[in-house]
Amino acid sequence: MTASGHHETGPGPDPETAAASRGPFSRALAVSSFGGWLGLLAVTATAATLADVSYARANLAVAGVLALWLAGWLLAEPAAAALAGRKGLLAGADVLRAVLFVSIPVLGSLSWVLIAAVLLGALSQVARRAAATTHPAVVFGPAPFAGLAFSVLALANGLLAGLAGRFADHPLDLTLTLTALVLLVSAGLNARGPLIPAGAGAAGxxxxxxxxxxxxxxxxxxxxxxxxxxxxxxxxxxxxxxxxxxxxxxxxxxxxxxxxxxxxxxxxxxxxxxxxxxxxxxxxxxxxxxxxxxxxxxxxxxxxxxxxxxxxxxxxxxxxxxxxxxxxxxxxxxxxxxxxxxxxxxxxxxxxxxxxxxxxxxxxxxxxxxxxxxxxxxxxxxxxxxxYNGAAFVFLIAAVLAVAIGVATYRRTDDGTGSGLRHDLQALLAARRAQPVTPPAPAEYPGVFVALEGGDGSGKSTQARLLADWLRTDQGHDVVLTREPGATPLGVRLREVLLGNASELGSRAEALLFAADRSHHVEAVVRPALERGAVVVTDRYIDSSVAYQGAGRELDGDEVQRLSAWATGDLVPALTVLLDVDPVISKARRARDASRTGEDRLESLADEFHDRVRAEFLALARRAPHRYLVVDAGMGPDELQHLIRERVRQVLPVSARRRAELNERLADEEQARERRAAAEAEVLRMDADLRRRRVLEAREREESRRRARDEAERQLQHEAERELRSEESRRNREEVDRRASEAAAAAALGPVTEPVRMPGRYPARPDAPTQVVPPVRPDEPTQIVPPVRPDEPTRSVQPVQPVQPSPPAAPHQPGQPGQPGYPAQSGQPGPSGQPGPSSTGPQPTQPPGAQPPARPQSAGPQHPDAWAPPPTRPTRPQAREPYAGDTNPVPQDRPARPARPERESAAPPRTISLPEIELPEGDDDDEQTGDRTINLTDDENGPMRRRGRRQA
Ligand SMILES: Nc1ncnc2c1ncn2[C@@H]1O[C@H](COP(=O)(O)OP(=O)(O)O)[C@@H](O)[C@H]1O
Ligand SMILES: Cc1cn([C@H]2C[C@H](O)[C@@H](COP(=O)(O)OP(=O)(O)O)O2)c(=O)[nH]c1=O
Missing domain, CATH: 1.20.1250 (Growth Hormone; Chain: A;)
Known part of the structure; x- marks a missing residue:
């Protein structure tokens, strides 16, 4: 039941309530309520059946059940309100009710039925408390269905009575049992799922x-x-x-x-x-x-x-x-x-x-x-x-009372002429006859036309002003705020005639003057504004004429409407906002409004007039709900304005300013998007660059590694070749040495007249005379010394330094060069250990057999001749002398093993000082010093070792 009749065409129930009324809780409550109503009918019928001995007793039994039921209902209300909201309360109440309904056929006594009625009433109150606030529809909604179900079950019982006597004797047992089952189902639904929501108990x-x-x-x-x-x-x-x-x-x-x-x-x-x-x-x-x-x-x-x-x-x-x-x-x-x-x-x-x-x-x-x-x-x-029996008599008495009260009430509302009732009936029929207004044709103007309607003092001017301000400042529209009557100079004069208390106007003249004002208003103000795209907000329009002159003055509403339609050329607002408020409230507002000097000709009319006006406004809104917003104008101005703006928004076009703003925003967004895209592309590009650079760097690194490797290989090869050459040179020199020794030995017998030419590595010129070196020992094969290049300056071989005899060393194979017992070297001078004479000057040759000087302890490098290595490259002690059987010219530069120091001392570095001889250019020259050195010591970095490393 609503407190007022407002919002007939306004918004429906709020969505939350609507949703709640469809939820599982609602269904469970509906089952519970259905069971309750069915049970009430069954218990009432049972009481009447049990007391069927007389008409009076049956009536009294029914009266007793209903009265006791309601008494239990009323008396339990405070307790039910206090308990409401407890978990399981509704389910518990339904189980108890089920038990009571089953107990009635079991006990089968009228007294128990009466006691059960009180208890059932109380338990029904508990169930109602759960539903009343959130689900009021659930309380009474299932009642008609329970009535129909009761009828069907009674018919079914009648059929079953033909089959089994028990159904005939106890016609309501079936219904009572099924009621109990329904309530048990409800208890199950309520226990399993939905509980009474918080606040559900607060049902008033x-x-x-x-x-x-x-x-x-x-x-x-x-x-x-x-x-x-x-x-x-x-x-x-x-x-x-x-x-x-x-x-x-x-x-x-x-x-x-x-x-x-x-x-x-x-x-x-x-x-x-x-x-x-x-x-x-x-x-x-x-x-x-x-x-x-x-x-x-x-x-x-x-x-x-x-x-x-x-x-x-x-x-x-x-x-x-x-x-x-x-x-x-x-x-x-x-x-x-x-x-x-x-x-x-x-x-x-x-x-x-x-x-x-x-x-x-x-x-x-x-x-x-x-x-x-x-x-x-x-x-x-x-x-x-x-x-004719008691029930009918009671109906008749009640009917008389109801009619009497109705007539008395009607008398208070009627003016006695009967025209009020006649008008009401005519209006009622007209409303039923009226065709629903067709939706307005697509807007014929770029502008939008909005009208505000309602009784005097309902707040139209206030809302129209607020709306216009919002449309203008917030939405950026060209807005025309206007009113009827009196928006033009002619209108102002008409308004004075229409509303001035001095005027005496018939209803039709009044209607015509309002229509005249409207016609001029539309022509002079509204249409031009709509044509240029403005939003026109008018305080009153055609509906005011239909409501005031039609319903209020009791002219034919349709005629009044047609008159205005003709006057305006059928200009219909896109939206009419109806501010609906009780005329009593608006009258009070007018009285409080300091800006008003008093009631005008129409405002001062009777309340009934204003009631009719209000009802007519509502009726018009109902006929074309899509064009109306009906709001309860009893609300505060701000709340109202909020609702109105929400609805007006739906009919508004985009204003020029708004369109410009939107375009600007779109452009900004487009620019921002482009900037973002450019930044993303830049990042991608940088990333790609980085990757490319990394790949190139990796390639370069690989290339330089490869080059370094090649270079190292090349150097190793070069070194190996150099070592080879050195070895060759050494052998040659040794050969020269040997020959020199032989020559020296021969010189001891006779002077050497021809200088010995050193064989070069390079191919001898074809014209160079081949030298035949005669064998020194009779068993030695004859050696052929390759010719020396003729362009090479002849260098005299320096006299060989006296060689110290080698100290006794590890046993050697006989016949090894440089070892005792090797004839070619037996008379060779050993390492002197003394600083050698300069390679530039001839060195005194120690006479054979001369005693060598004492050998110093130090095994440090001693380079007595010009080929001695520079001091920065110390020679290492010779670890092994070449074997005579070595066929390969392997350089003897294997590193000394620290584990064999005695060998080191036994084989000190051997530097052979040679007399100055001619050497092929490009041989093992130290370009910086110009010295030539043949290093016979083992060298850590010697080619052997390096080669071994490379092979590994
Ligand atoms: N929503 C409202 N609630 C209470 N008073 C209001 C409301 N709207 C307007 N009023 C007051 O009621 C009076 C009449 O308002 P007005 O806008 O002139 O009504 P109308 O134009 O319908 O005659 C003014 O004093 C105004 O301040
Ligand atoms: C426009 C129009 C107004 N009227 C009446 C209603 C108002 O009483 C009066 C216009 O006064 P208005 O200035 O709208 O008064 P309020 O601000 O109190 O609502 O004229 C009609 O009877 N018919 C019409 O067509």
Whole structure:
């Protein structure tokens, strides 16, 4: 039940509530609620069956069950509210209810049924507390279905009764058992998944305290009191039908299926009435509708009382309940308007509590009254008699009361001429007849037209101003803020005529003048602005004429509309914002508004006039909802403006400024994207460069490694060749030496006349005379000395230094050169160990057999001749002398082994000083010193070693 009738075409329920009402929790609650309603019907029927001994007892048993059930319901409310929200509470309550429903057929006593009713009422309250706040629809929603299910089960039981006697004897056991099962299912659903959400228990104040607190308040407001009385009357009428249905259907011979149908008709009708009530407000003043619906409720009840037919009873019950629903719908809205904002909540709490108490009273009193009245048969003639029993009598009494209250209410809303009702009915029919307005044609102008409508003081000017400011400054639109009447010089004069209190105008003249002002306004202001693309915001437009002159002045609304359509050339706003507010509130606002000097000609009209105007605005909005935004203007200005902007946004084109801003932003973004792309490309390029450089560097490194390796190889080769050459030279020199020694020996016998020519490495010239060196020893083969190059300066061979005899060393093979026993060297001088004479000057030759000087201890290099190595390259002790059997000219430069020092000392470095002889150029020259040295010592870096390393 809503507190007011606002928002009929406004936004629906908020999405969260809508979603919650569809969730699993909602389904579980619906099952629980369905079980509760089905159980109530089953227990009521059981009580009536158990007490079926007399009409009165049956009625009293039904009254007792319903009253006790409701008493348990009401009394348990504070405890249920306190317990609400506890885990497992709903499931526990459902299990207990299931047990109670099963216990009824088991025990089968009326007393137990009455006790169970109290307990069931209390447990139902616990279940309702869980649902009422978050899922109000779940509380009553399943009731009609429970009624229908009850009917079906009763029919099924009837069929089964033919098969088994137990079903005939206990017609409600099947329903009670199934009810218990339904509740167990609900308990399972609630225990497994959904729990009562936090705050679900806060379903308003408990009924009894709310009733006590609200009563004085509502009593002090006559309008509210009348409304609450009328609503309770309608509700009681519907409740009475449900309460008396059990005995009433028996009178009609419809049995339990009829009871279920009647119950379903009551609940479904109420729900339907509540739903259609807002739709009926378009044509009717709300208070008049309220009164008429209440009268109709009474009339339907009377018809039920007077027409003893089951089918008619169901149809009439539907009509009655719909009217009851309309009474509640409109009454609720009116009550919201009748009381002050501060006490509105309390007034509604009181209404809810009063409805429950009224229901208890009706359900208790109704059947009791029916029992008291009993069954009566009136015999008119012998053949014509009428059986009329207590239930029908009670319906009739209630009907009379309802009609009386309705008529009284209607009287208060009517001006006595009857034109109000006639107009309402005409408007209602017109609204039904009216074709839905077709959506406006695609905009014929680049601009946008927005109208604000609503009662006087609803806040249109305030909202129009705020909207225009926002459109202008924030959205960058060309905005024209205008109004009706009085937006042009002509309009100002017309406004004075229309609203001035001195004017006496007929309704039609008034309508024509408003239309004239509108026509001029559109032509002079609105259309030109729309043509240039502006947003036009107008404070009032055609709807004001239809509402004020049509509904308010009671002219034909359609005619008024056509008049304005003609005047404006069918210019329809793209959006109309309707600020809907109770005229009482807007009147209070006007009174507080210091800028107003007083009420104008139309503002000062009766409240009823303004009620009609408001209703007409709402009706117009309903006919073309796509063109309207209906907002509750009771909200604060900022909240309202927010809603309005949200909706206006949807019809706005992009303003020129906004378009420029968007273009600028797009360009900025494009530039930024290009910059980003360029930066990314640069990074990629740098990365590629880096990789390329790395590859090149790696290649270069590899190349230089290869070159270094080649160079090292080349050097090794060169060195090996050099060593080879040195070895060759050495051998040659040794040969020369030997010959020199021989020559010296020969000289001892006779002087040598010819200088000895040293054989060169280089090929001798063909003309060079080949020298034949005669064998020294008789067993030595004759050697051929290659010719010396003729261009080579002849160098005299220096006299050989006296050679010291080698100290005794490790045993050698006999015949090895340089060893004792080797004839060619036996007379050779050994290493002197003394600084040798300069190679430039002839050295004194020691006479053979002369005693050699003492050998120094030092094994350091001693180079007595010109070929001695420079001091930086010390020669190492000779490790091994060449074997005579060596065929390969392997250089004797193997490094000395430190493990054999005695050998080192035994074989000191041997430097042979040779007499100056001619050598081929390019041979082993030290270019820096010009010295030539034949190093016979082992050298660590000798070619042997290096070669060995390379091979490794
Ligand atoms: N949403 C609102 N809530 C309360 N007062 C309002 C609201 N909107 C406007 N008012 C006040 O109500 C009075 C009437 O507002 P106004 O905008 O002139 O209404 P209208 O143009 O519909 O006659 C002004 O004093 C204004 O300040
Ligand atoms: C535009 C128009 C205004 N009216 C009435 C409604 C208002 O009472 C009055 C215009 O006054 P307005 O300046 O809109 O008053 P408020 O600011 O109080 O709403 O004229 C009509 O009756 N028919 C119309 O077509």
């Amino acid at each position: 104040e408990p009924a009894l305290p709310a009733f006590a607190a609200g009563r004085p308040l509502v009593s002090s407001v006559p309008a509210a009191k009348g409304l609450v009385t009328g609503m309770l009357a309608a509700f009681a009428a519907a409740g009475l039908v449900a309460g008396l249905a059990q005995t009433y259907v028996r009178d009609l011979g419809a049995g339990q299926p009829g009871f279920g149908m009647l119950f379903a008709a009551v609940v479904a009708g109420l729900a339907l009435g509540l739903r259609v009530a807002p739709g009926l407000l378009g044509g009717f003043a709300r208070a008049r509708l309220f009164a008429l619906a209440l009268i109709a409720t009474g009339l339907f009840l009377a018809a039920i009382a007077l027409i003893p037919n089951m089918v008619m009873a169901v149809l009439l019950t539907v009509g009655l309940s719909i009217c009851g629903g309309v009474v509640w719908g409109t009454g609720g809205a009116l009550l919201g308007l009748a009381v002050d904002d501060t006490v509105r909540g309390r007034a509604f709490s009181y209404l809810g509590a009063a409805a429950q108490i009224a229901l208890v009273a009706v359900l208790a009193i109704g059947p009791a009254l029916a029992a008291g009245i009993g069954r009566h048969t009136f015999n008119f003639t012998d053949s014509h008699s009428l059986t």
